[in-house]
Amino acid sequence: MSKWPKQVTIKEVGPRDGLQNEKTAISTEDKIAWINQLSKTGLTYIEITSFVHPKWIPQLSDAFEVAMRIERAPGVTYAALVPNQKGLEKALAAQVDEVAVFMSASETHNRKNINKSIEETFPVLEEVVRAAKQEGKTVRGYVSTVFGCPYEGNVSVEQVIRVSERLFDMGIDELSLGDTIGVATPKQVQELLEIVLKRFPKEKLAMHFHDTRGTALANILISLEMGITTFDSSLGGLGGCPYAPGASGNVATDDLVYMLHGMDIATGIDVGRLMEAALFIQEKIGRPLSSRYLQTISM
Amino acid sequence: MSKWPKQVTIKEVGPRDGLQNEKTAISTEDKIAWINQLSKTGLTYIEITSFVHPKWIPQLSDAFEVAMRIERAPGVTYAALVPNQKGLEKALAAQVDEVAVFMSASETHNRKNINKSIEETFPVLEEVVRAAKQEGKTVRGYVSTVFGCPYEGNVSVEQVIRVSERLFDMGIDELSLGDTIGVATPKQVQELLEIVLKRFPKEKLAMHFHDTRGTALANILISLEMGITTFDSSLGGLGGCPYAPGASGNVATDDLVYMLHGMDIATGIDVGRLMEAALFIQEKIGRPLSSRYLQTISM
Numbered sequence: 001m002s003k004w005p006k007q008v009t010i011k012e013v014g015p016r017d018g019l020q021n022e023k024t025a026i027s028t029e030d031k032i033a034w035i036n037q038l039s040k041t042g043l044t045y046i047e048i049t050s051f052v053h054p055k056w057i058p059q060l061s062d063a064f065e066v067a068m069r070i071e072r073a074p075g076v077t078y079a080a081l082v083p084n085q086k087g088l089e090k091a092l093a094a095q096v097d098e099v100a101v102f103m104s105a106s107e108t109h110n111r112k113n114i115n116k117s118i119e120e121t122f123p124v125l126e127e128v129v130r131a132a133k134q135e136g137k138t139v140r141g142y143v144s145t146v147f148g149c150p151y152e153g154n155v156s157v158e159q160v161i162r163v164s165e166r167l168f169d170m171g172i173d174e175l176s177l178g179d180t181i182g183v184a185t186p187k188q189v190q191e192l193l194e195i196v197l198k199r200f201p202k203e204k205l206a207m208h209f210h211d212t213r214g215t216a217l218a219n220i221l222i223s224l225e226m227g228i229t230t231f232d233s234s235l236g237g238l239g240g241c242p243y244a245p246g247a248s249g250n251v252a253t254d255d256l257v258y259m260l261h262g263m264d265i266a267t268g269i270d271v272g273r274l275m276e277a278a279l280f281i282q283e284k285i286g287r288p289l290s291s292r293y294l295q296t297i298s299m
Numbered sequence: 300m301s302k303w304p305k306q307v308t309i310k311e312v313g314p315r316d317g318l319q320n321e322k323t324a325i326s327t328e329d330k331i332a333w334i335n336q337l338s339k340t341g342l343t344y345i346e347i348t349s350f351v352h353p354k355w356i357p358q359l360s361d362a363f364e365v366a367m368r369i370e371r372a373p374g375v376t377y378a379a380l381v382p383n384q385k386g387l388e389k390a391l392a393a394q395v396d397e398v399a400v401f402m403s404a405s406e407t408h409n410r411k412n413i414n415k416s417i418e419e420t421f422p423v424l425e426e427v428v429r430a431a432k433q434e435g436k437t438v439r440g441y442v443s444t445v446f447g448c449p450y451e452g453n454v455s456v457e458q459v460i461r462v463s464e465r466l467f468d469m470g471i472d473e474l475s476l477g478d479t480i481g482v483a484t485p486k487q488v489q490e491l492l493e494i495v496l497k498r499f500p501k502e503k504l505a506m507h508f509h510d511t512r513g514t515a516l517a518n519i520l521i522s523l524e525m526g527i528t529t530f531d532s533s534l535g536g537l538g539g540c541p542y543a544p545g546a547s548g549n550v551a552t553d554d555l556v557y558m559l560h561g562m563d564i565a566t567g568i569d570v571g572r573l574m575e576a577a578l579f580i581q582e583k584i585g586r587p588l589s590s591r592y593l594q595t596i597s598m
Contacts, residue, residue, distance in 0.1 A: 259517060
């Protein structure tokens with residue numbers, strides 16, 4: 001009945017999207033050790049840090065050092081988030097393979113997050129994309145609040161398309177559509193993808209779900225059925241709220257891999273090594289992470 | 300693309316399957332207060348307790364008192380688990396509306412759980428079903444370990460069919476297929492249902508998922524696509540391990556309702572009242588429950 005792909009690419013965003021939302025400070029040494037472990041799991045893409053101003057995300061103020069000191073495994077793309085030209089320069093100096101730019105589909109979230117209107121953000125990102133491309137880097141574009149905005153509520157598909165189109169026009173190589181606050185359900189995902197897939201090639205699309213309301217794997221299942229083969233996730237479901245153990249950040253890489261492998265969909269990931277890396281970072285965070293699968297082996 | 304039903308029936312099994320797996324003792328008064336709250340949420344089916352010997356499940360040793368003292372709301376079916384004729388007699392004396400019999404698809408789990416072989420279990424259940432029917436009760440049949448056994452690993456679809464067929468032959472009104480240890484993935488669910496739906500009418504089938512590895516809502520999504528419209532769940536995801544906050548018991552009613560309502564699938568449930576009941580039992584259990592949705596309103 002359902003058509004699922006035979007292979008999926010998982011992009012590990014835990015060192016960036018996971019850790020930036022954790023209250024526990026992780027030392028630079030531990031970040032490096034963890035990323036080095038991740039490099040040996042079979043993952044082919046790791047978003048290692050963010051070159052935003054340390055004032056905004058103090059958890060990642062060691063971006064340069066982390067990027068410079070990790071071991072680079074062949075076949076692994078090491079990416080970093082950059083907000084502007086200044087961030088890009090640092091990321092280039094730190095020799096990342098790929099840079100990721102970001103903005104929101106909703107006006108208010110964009111203003112709160114980037115301190116600019118959507119219209120004002122476009123030229124800033126355009127400059128970053130052009131400069132990164134000149135340096136031979138690939139560029140990923142993130143669109144946040146695709147399925148809902150914490151300030152505005154509903155976000156129209158038209159607005160998502162408008163922002164996505166501008167990012168593709170700038171020359172990004174891949175677009176990651178983010179359910180930043182974890183509100184999406186499979187129907188919404190289907191309705192969005194029906195429109196998005198008419199405009200952009202599925203090979204250039206990634207879905208980025210948060211598991212805040214438990215729907216992330218169901219949203220991934222419907223995405224798979226619609227032909228999407230790239231998903232962002234964080235090992236252990238890092239980025240959840242430490243005061244509410246059930247609350248989750250990104251969909252957990254380990255839960256995702258469990259589901260995909262159980263469906264005979266290849267990821268190239270070695271589960272044993274992945275779980276070693278998960279137990280390592282769980283111990284450093286110092287509380288049970290929100291991933292379900294991890295808890296079955298942590299007990 | 301996908302075909303989803305317009306309406307789904309949720310069968311709340313938290314007072315039985317949830318509480319029997321919780322370490323925290325809940326007082327009889329609190330159980331009654333909680334079930335009375337559940338009766339006002341729009342749920343049409345509540346499995347309130349189990350009439351197994353208190354030696355096996357001391358948490359539910361107050362089964363008779365709970366069943367006798369709850370307020371019975373019109374339109375709500377109050378069901379209880381019964382293992383044998385003795386349990387049935389108590390359940391009938393306590394005036395439950397429906398009884399549920401249970402057995403496993405795997406030989407070893409059946410022996411460990413019921414202390415009988417599968418073949419020895421059939422006549423016991425047959426007698427219970429016959430007697431319950433004579434008293435005008437409807438009967439639900441549970442099959443456990445449908446997607447995997449903690450002792451045997453894989454469980455064949457043939458074995459599930461064999462046990463299910465015998466239960467239907469006895470005269471059960473509904474069959475609930477249980478992923479007792481929470482190992483199923485959507486592919487396995489699809490493969491099972493493709494065979495099961497050729498043998499039994501979908502109106503008589505319910506799916507009973509545990510969210511141990513995070514796949515429950517994805518498994519429900521594929522079940523919906525295949526025509527299943529009845530699902531068991533526990534409010535708050537009760538029944539998880541208290542020492543591993545991410546570990547979950549039954550799929551959480553609140554996560555399920557969030558997904559279904561977001562897909563415009565009606566359940567008849569009032570989310571506000573449901574969450575009041577969830578916060579009540581969470582407070583009594585004394586730890587954050589494993590449901591994702593509940594944590595977004597608990598913070």
